[in-house]
Amino acid sequence: MTSATKANRNSLRNKLHQVLPKSSILETEEQTRPYECDGLTAYQQKPWIVVLPDSIEQVQTILRLCFEEGVPVVARGAGTGLSGGALPLANGVLLSLAKFNRILDINPDNRSATVEPGVRNLAISQAAEEFNLYYAPDPSSQIACTIGGNVAENAGGVHCLKYGLTVHNILQLKVITIDGELITIGSQALDTPGYDLLALMTGSEGMLGVIVEVTVKLLPRPEQAQVILAAFDDVVKAGEAVAAIIAEGIIPAGLEMMDNPAIRAAEDYAHAGYPVDAEAILLCELDGTHEEVSEQIQFVQHLLKQKGATSLRTSANEAERLKIWLGRKSAFPAVGRISPDYYCMDGTIPRHQLPKILKDISELSKEYNLLVANVFHAGDGNLHPLILYDANIEGELERTEEFGGKILELCVEAGGAITGEHGVGKEKIDQMCVQFKSLELQIFHDIKHSFDSKELLNPGKAVPTLHRCAELGGMHVHNGLLSHPGLERF
Amino acid sequence: MSVNRTQELQDRVRAALNDKTMLKIVGGNSKEFYGNPSLDSENNKTEIIETRIHQGITSYEPSELVITARAGTPLKEIEALLAENNQMLPFEPPHFGEHATLGGAIATGLSGSRRPFAGSARDFVLGTKIISGKGEIMSFGGQVIKNVAGYDVSRLMVGAMGTLGLLLEISIKVLPRPNTEVTQCIAMSQQQALKTMREFHQTSLPLSALAYENEKLYVRLSGAESAVTAAQKKVSGETMLHAENFWRQVNEQLHPFFKSNKPLWRLSVPYIAAIDIEEKSFIDWSGGLYWIHSDKEAEEIQQLASAQGGAATLFKVTDNSHAYTERFAPLQAKIKQFHVNLKMRFDPYGILNYGRLYSDL
Numbered sequence: 001m002t003s004a005t006k007a008n009r010n011s012l013r014n015k016l017h018q019v020l021p022k023s024s025i026l027e028t029e030e031q032t033r034p035y036e037c038d039g040l041t042a043y044q045q046k047p048w049i050v051v052l053p054d055s056i057e058q059v060q061t062i063l064r065l066c067f068e069e070g071v072p073v074v075a076r077g078a079g080t081g082l083s084g085g086a087l088p089l090a091n092g093v094l095l096s097l098a099k100f101n102r103i104l105d106i107n108p109d110n111r112s113a114t115v116e117p118g119v120r121n122l123a124i125s126q127a128a129e130e131f132n133l134y135y136a137p138d139p140s141s142q143i144a145c146t147i148g149g150n151v152a153e154n155a156g157g158v159h160c161l162k163y164g165l166t167v168h169n170i171l172q173l174k175v176i177t178i179d180g181e182l183i184t185i186g187s188q189a190l191d192t193p194g195y196d197l198l199a200l201m202t203g204s205e206g207m208l209g210v211i212v213e214v215t216v217k218l219l220p221r222p223e224q225a226q227v228i229l230a231a232f233d234d235v236v237k238a239g240e241a242v243a244a245i246i247a248e249g250i251i252p253a254g255l256e257m258m259d260n261p262a263i264r265a266a267e268d269y270a271h272a273g274y275p276v277d278a279e280a281i282l283l284c285e286l287d288g289t290h291e292e293v294s295e296q297i298q299f300v301q302h303l304l305k306q307k308g309a310t311s312l313r314t315s316a317n318e319a320e321r322l323k324i325w326l327g328r329k330s331a332f333p334a335v336g337r338i339s340p341d342y343y344c345m346d347g348t349i350p351r352h353q354l355p356k357i358l359k360d361i362s363e364l365s366k367e368y369n370l371l372v373a374n375v376f377h378a379g380d381g382n383l384h385p386l387i388l389y390d391a392n393i394e395g396e397l398e399r400t401e402e403f404g405g406k407i408l409e410l411c412v413e414a415g416g417a418i419t420g421e422h423g424v425g426k427e428k429i430d431q432m433c434v435q436f437k438s439l440e441l442q443i444f445h446d447i448k449h450s451f452d453s454k455e456l457l458n459p460g461k462a463v464p465t466l467h468r469c470a471e472l473g474g475m476h477v478h479n480g481l482l483s484h485p486g487l488e489r490f
Numbered sequence: 491m492s493v494n495r496t497q498e499l500q501d502r503v504r505a506a507l508n509d510k511t512m513l514k515i516v517g518g519n520s521k522e523f524y525g526n527p528s529l530d531s532e533n534n535k536t537e538i539i540e541t542r543i544h545q546g547i548t549s550y551e552p553s554e555l556v557i558t559a560r561a562g563t564p565l566k567e568i569e570a571l572l573a574e575n576n577q578m579l580p581f582e583p584p585h586f587g588e589h590a591t592l593g594g595a596i597a598t599g600l601s602g603s604r605r606p607f608a609g610s611a612r613d614f615v616l617g618t619k620i621i622s623g624k625g626e627i628m629s630f631g632g633q634v635i636k637n638v639a640g641y642d643v644s645r646l647m648v649g650a651m652g653t654l655g656l657l658l659e660i661s662i663k664v665l666p667r668p669n670t671e672v673t674q675c676i677a678m679s680q681q682q683a684l685k686t687m688r689e690f691h692q693t694s695l696p697l698s699a700l701a702y703e704n705e706k707l708y709v710r711l712s713g714a715e716s717a718v719t720a721a722q723k724k725v726s727g728e729t730m731l732h733a734e735n736f737w738r739q740v741n742e743q744l745h746p747f748f749k750s751n752k753p754l755w756r757l758s759v760p761y762i763a764a765i766d767i768e769e770k771s772f773i774d775w776s777g778g779l780y781w782i783h784s785d786k787e788a789e790e791i792q793q794l795a796s797a798q799g800g801a802a803t804l805f806k807v808t809d810n811s812h813a814y815t816e817r818f819a820p821l822q823a824k825i826k827q828f829h830v831n832l833k834m835r836f837d838p839y840g841i842l843n844y845g846r847l848y849s850d851l
Contacts (some may be wrong), residue, residue: 073770110762133692154638165636167645168613183824189800190605190778191758193818194847195654195829196612199645203638247553249576249666263743289694334667348634350554380635381554421637428639435639440628443835447641450831463640 002464004091008049008069012093015069016051016413019061026050032267035094038079042343042397043426047074047088056174056212057180063210064180066093075206077118077149080141082344083425085153085205085461097148100212102170103127110188112171114215117148121155124216133218136163139421141331145335148211154203156421158254158328161379163219165421167202175201178452188215198244200447205423206458208451220464221372222287225253227321228295231278232310235259237282239354241307242378245284246351248303250296253469255379256328259358262335262373262386269334271325275311282309282378283328285321311344331375332386339371343400346428347411348420362411368403371398384410409434419420424453425461432462441466491567492546495559496627496658503656504625506841512536513841515652516555520587523806524598525651525846526817538655544702547596549633550568550658552577555664556616556633561593568592579806580608580665584741584816593657599649600696602741603699606761606776612648614663620647621656623837646832652843653851654836659749670719671698673736675702676707681772683707687776688761689783696719699737700776703747710737716735740774747772752783753807755791758799767794781805788815795819816849 027034027049053059061320066073072092079086086092093181100116101124107113108131113124116142121142125134138157139145145155151173156167173188186198188306201208202479232238240255245252256382258266265275271479282304286296317322327334335342349357358374375384385407389400408418408431417423418431432441444463448455496845504579506513514528516695540624552575559568565585572578578803582602583595601610617631619723631637631644641679660840670793678686683715689701690709699710711721722729735758737747748754748772757765757780764773765780784791788804795802801819804812821829826848833840845851 062661107762108692111691111759112760131692154642156636160636164609164613165638168501168609177824179763181824182551183822184824186756187799188760189763190610190775191801193629193801193803194825195832196645197825197828198601199612199642199648203642220692221696232829243553246555248671251665276745287721288713289696289717291713292696295714295716315669346717348636350551350633352551353553365606377636382636404648415632416634417632417637418640419639420634421638432639439626440640440643441629443622443643444640446835447643447832450828450835453758 005074008071009158012065012069014047015040015065016062020051023050024054024432033178033236035076035088035096038076038084038283039428040082040084042391043084043087044336045090047090047094048091050094050096052096052099056176059210059212060174060182062093062095062182063099063176063178064455067179067454070456071453072459074458075210077146077152078120078144080145081149081423081425082346083419083423083427084345084459085108085333085423085425086149087426089459093212096171097146104213106131109134110289111218111338112215113218114213115147117151117211118146121145121147121150122215122316128218132221134221135169135216136219137166138171139441140332144395147216149215151202151211152204152206153423154217154421156377156382158256158377160377161255162251162253165468167199168201170198170214171217172403173198173201173211173213175209175211179222179455180453183209203423205425205462207448207458207462210457211278215452222253224290224293225285225321226293227315227324229274229282229284229295229313230284230435231275231311231325232282232308233310234282235277235358236355237308238282239351239378241282241304241309242306243351245300246302250286250300252284252379253287254283256283257281257376257378258328258331259374261330261371263373265334265338265373266327266331269337270327270330272294272323273313273352274327276329278310283324283476300453306361308400326390330377335373335386335388340390340392343387343389343404344422345383345385345387345407346422347406347408347416348380348382348421349411349414349416351378352415353414357383357414361407364406365404367401368401370403377420380420426461429461429464430468430472432464433472440465440468441469493543494546495544499541499544499656499658500621500625503621503623504840506537507625507839509806510839511841512844513539515539515541515597515656515843517541517591517687518564518587518589519587520590521598522593526849527813528843528846541656542589542591544658548573554633555635556661557664558617558633558659558661561591561596563592565590565592572703573667576667577664578616578667579662581605581611581614582741584732584743586742591659593603596648596657597650597652600602603701603737603774606700606778607698608665612645615644615648615660616659616663618644618647618657619659620657620703622655623839623842627658630663635663638789650709651847653833653847656842668698670715671710671733672710672718672722673733674709674722674725674727675729676708676709676725677705679705683773683778690725691761691776695724699774701740702773703743704770708736722804740772745772747781750783751808752785753812754805755782755784756803756805757782757791757795757800759798762801763793763798765798789810792819817849
């Protein structure tokens with residue numbers, strides 16, 4: 001960890017003022033306050049200083065200066081992340097990429113777009129629209145979140161099952177290393193020689209380098225897309241319907257599930273026409289050629305009825321399709337309206353474990369006396385339980401965090417993971433001790449050291465120290481087995 | 491067949507560490523030709539460590555779209571089981587021999603003609619279990635489609651040629667086989683073909699391969715029968731008989747194009763690349779992959795690819811004319827430094843497949 005002193009920071013501040021215009025440095029209380037948190041508002045920390053470079057050369061200089069003075073630096077895009085990955089450091093620089101907001105090139109023949117990291121996810125698809133192309137990953141925050149953050153977190157969305165995550169949809173990154181060097185990772189071609197550093201960089205949460213340019217793959221827009229909204233009187237039946245669709249050899253473009261509390265909140269907010277008395281709904285989107293979609297829609301309608309759907313509605317036109325999706329895409333803000341605060345989890349499970357996990361969550365919900373609304377990327381096993389709480393009630397946030405942590409541990413036990421698309425950040429750092437053993441955590445630290453020997457890039461996020469896991473180990477005795485048994489304890 | 495030899499393999503790696511022996515990892519020995527020849531130095535002896543003894547499909551649930559198998563499992567066994575359930579490995583790994591293993595397919599990271607439309611070997615890897623060069627067993631990723639906990643070490647193993655770890659077990663996402671698959675063959679010049687590929691690839695046609703060779707464009711269409719039939723009309727050309735055979739021969743390099751004594755180069759380039767060389771090419775991946783037999787100097791071929799934003803690999807040689815040529819294209823200095831740093835962390839004593847990817851890794 002950094003050993004930068006106040007003298008180092010003073011020296012860095014002087015140098016930053018020499019190389020950046022005054023307007024690109026924010027230092028006062030009211031200037032730095034907006035950067036105190038990202039989309040996970042439960043964690044707050046004002047940064048020591050904020051810099052807003054607008055050229056690659058400036059980023060190189062800033063990082064080189066931080067490297068020389070040993071001052072840590074946290075990169076930030078739109079700040080929509082949900083795991084505290086962009087949480088600033090009291091003794092560190094917050095490097096905002098907000099000014100890197102230009103689309104540099106849309107190349108329809110290469111089916112790629114080259115953009116700066118501060119470009120919004122949706123803006124890429126909008127710019128590619130004239131060529132009838134689009135960028136597939138669509139996190140719910142796509143109107144606001146930026147592509148640099150998407151790469152740093154390996155963002156997903158509702159179309160991952162068919163079209164993949166961010167890692168499947170990018171070709172090349174330009175990255176500044178902590179010592180200020182500009183490197184190119186990946187290429188404009190499909191294969192690049194050497195180790196797959198593109199995969200390593202994707203989802204690395206700003207721990208290995210700062211992304212300053214991204215080339216994404218673009219896909220032709222499907223001729224047709226239609227969504228079926230199916231209601232069920234039982235979540236288990238809805239889960240079985242999901243498995244049945246996939247077992248029949250159909251890969252829907254999107255396959256989402258919501259439980260009753262989530263349905264009610266979403267309907268109240270978006271008026272998408274969701275059946276509020278249903279125990280679960282499935283949204284199943286099929287896309288492709290006209291012939292293929294017509295054929296598959298009929299087939300899936302039939303299958304859903306067979307699997308016990310109590311009602312079916314199929315979008316007849318684009319407006320209706322978007323309306324049905326609006327309910328799902330606004331599920332988080334909708335839940336935000338019915339509760340003073342909510343805490344969104346992001347565990348993944350093998351799909352067949354769904355009934356068990358939902359039952360366990362519902363039992364925990366009673367135990368902690370906290371309501372939960374479940375939103376689920378059912379196709380790819382990614383759960384988003386939203387725990388409803390009130391931060392103004394003494395101790396409720398702490399109980400919520402403990403409850404959330406237990407949900408993630410259930411996911412690991414079920415053979416899944418603690419995060420499917422939101423990242424570890426600050427939030428899930430303790431659950432990393434449950435997900436991985438000491439050897440794996442050590443190699444993660446080794447990987448970081450391979451790129452960032454002084455641990456200056458977003459330190460303290462994503463990977464816990466073995467020391468921290470050992471301290472937690474006492475609290476996580478499972479089946480009589482102590483985790484990280486090789487470590488000394490206190 | 492199912493045999494778990496984890497302990498034996500770990501003991502071998504630990505013994506090699508003790509004896510300062512270098513290990514050459516061998517699966518089905520079908521891709522021995524690929525990558526730099528393994529190094530035999532005077533000071534270090536090289537021993538072979540066989541992964542074929544460690545085999546078996548450990549879990550497969552078709553409706554989860556995931557299969558997990560030990561690295562030494564024969565590819566054909568995996569493909570046969572998937573076929574029984576009407577599923578497939580979407581990246582179409584080439585076998586290059588009867589005994590090809592899953593471990594070899596992932597370590598080399600090679601993908602077939604479906605790659606631009608379905609994805610590559612690395613795209614479908616969900617989890618790996620490895621033995622590092624320190625003799626330690628580690629697991630990364632898992633059996634779920636989405637997992638962003640920790641760095642993506644699983645995908646880092648794909649194409650690493652066994653230089654970062656010996657693969658023990660791999661989880662892979664699988665997909666349903668398309669209901670219908672047909673190939674249209676259209677006679678045209680290379681220039682016309684490249685233009686047509688670009689046009690087709692920007693439409694929503696249900697494509698699963700676009701290749702060109704010897705004045706013919708090959709367009710493979712996959713999906714629901716109605717969609718494929720409609721697309722056939724739009725694409726025009728003649729419908730190929732035994733198309734499945736054709737694509738298999740291309741993937742396995744049994745196609746007549748690959749009969750040559752000259753070194754075989756593989757150029758991965760942007761779709762928009764224009765490769766100007768007098769030798770005939772087999773063009774795959776919608777213009778993103780060129781196979782070329784050429785006697786030209788390595789630097790010249792590398793330059794040809796890098797000028798277009800791509801990279802050339804010396805894929806196969808039939809004599810020792812290239813004994814000292816690096817098979818893979820050179821890396822930017824800083825990127826190379828990161829490679830060395832990673833190798834130092836995963837395999838600090840350089841015992842695993844040393845030199846196979848780059849002569850100093």
